Amino acid sequence: MNVDGLGWLIAAYIVFFAVVTGYIVLLSWNQRDLDRRIDALESRVDRKSRDA
Amino acid sequence: MKDRTLGIVTLAAFVAALYFALIYAPTETTMGEVQRIFYFHVPAGITSYVAFLVVGVGSIAFLATRDPKWDRLAYCSAEVGVVFAGANIALGMLWAKPVWGIWWTWDARLTLQLLLALIFVAYLMVGAYISDASRRAPIQAVVGVLGAVNVPINYLAIRIWRTQHPSPVIAGGEGSGLDADMGIALAVAGAAVGLLYVYLLRRRLAVERTRQEVEYLEQVVTAQ
Numbered sequence: 001m002n003v004d005g006l007g008w009l010i011a012a013y014i015v016f017f018a019v020v021t022g023y024i025v026l027l028s029w030n031q032r033d034l035d036r037r038i039d040a041l042e043s044r045v046d047r048k049s050r051d052a
Numbered sequence: 053m054k055d056r057t058l059g060i061v062t063l064a065a066f067v068a069a070l071y072f073a074l075i076y077a078p079t080e081t082t083m084g085e086v087q088r089i090f091y092f093h094v095p096a097g098i099t100s101y102v103a104f105l106v107v108g109v110g111s112i113a114f115l116a117t118r119d120p121k122w123d124r125l126a127y128c129s130a131e132v133g134v135v136f137a138g139a140n141i142a143l144g145m146l147w148a149k150p151v152w153g154i155w156w157t158w159d160a161r162l163t164l165q166l167l168l169a170l171i172f173v174a175y176l177m178v179g180a181y182i183s184d185a186s187r188r189a190p191i192q193a194v195v196g197v198l199g200a201v202n203v204p205i206n207y208l209a210i211r212i213w214r215t216q217h218p219s220p221v222i223a224g225g226e227g228s229g230l231d232a233d234m235g236i237a238l239a240v241a242g243a244a245v246g247l248l249y250v251y252l253l254r255r256r257l258a259v260e261r262t263r264q265e266v267e268y269l270e271q272v273v274t275a276q
Binding site: 005006008009011012013015016019020023024027030031034035037038041042044045048049052 | 083084085086088089092093096135138139142143146147149150151248252255256258259262263265266269270272273276
């Protein structure tokens, strides 16, 4: 039996790198979103402190 | 090492791993090119074991000390571990279809690996459903320890039982072994995937720390 299966190999590598890249992209989006929320919250805290 | 530097080193390691897996390693006689899936399938599986063992260690340390840093480490490692376990299972299925003629079979190794991944999906669900950290963390830590116990059983599955999954080629005893060049390719790919785990874990820990900071600031704003 000689399977070869170059197409399966390419498919497997695409799946592996898609999973990893997808996770890195999600982490980056999440981090950026949280950083924006921190900036917004910090300016609210500063404003409230000044007003007080 | 900074995250950016680690990311570049990991990327370079992956370029090397692709060279060793696709060009340097000889073509396997029986299976042909499809066997090259092995160079990322095996490291992804081993890395998922490492990630889940880190969850176990972090969970035990949290239960002993109640220090939230251990809970954070365990939680982040579980998420990264699920990514690697998922990749490992997907690569295994894409290898099994052309070689075995089936996508999946309920043999000991495959079933235990799926079970391991599902236990840690459940672990993450516990985290998502219980918002109060003081209640969530101890429950999650217990699930984390129980999940980590499955790792050595899973590792030994292909040594204890006769399974459809191939026998171990490393430390598999008499008659097992790997061509030297294939071994080098596997080691390089293993190092690249290991570096990727460290990189992803650090990025995930940074996200978790920022999320906790947001929670704290929200409390401050509400209290003012």
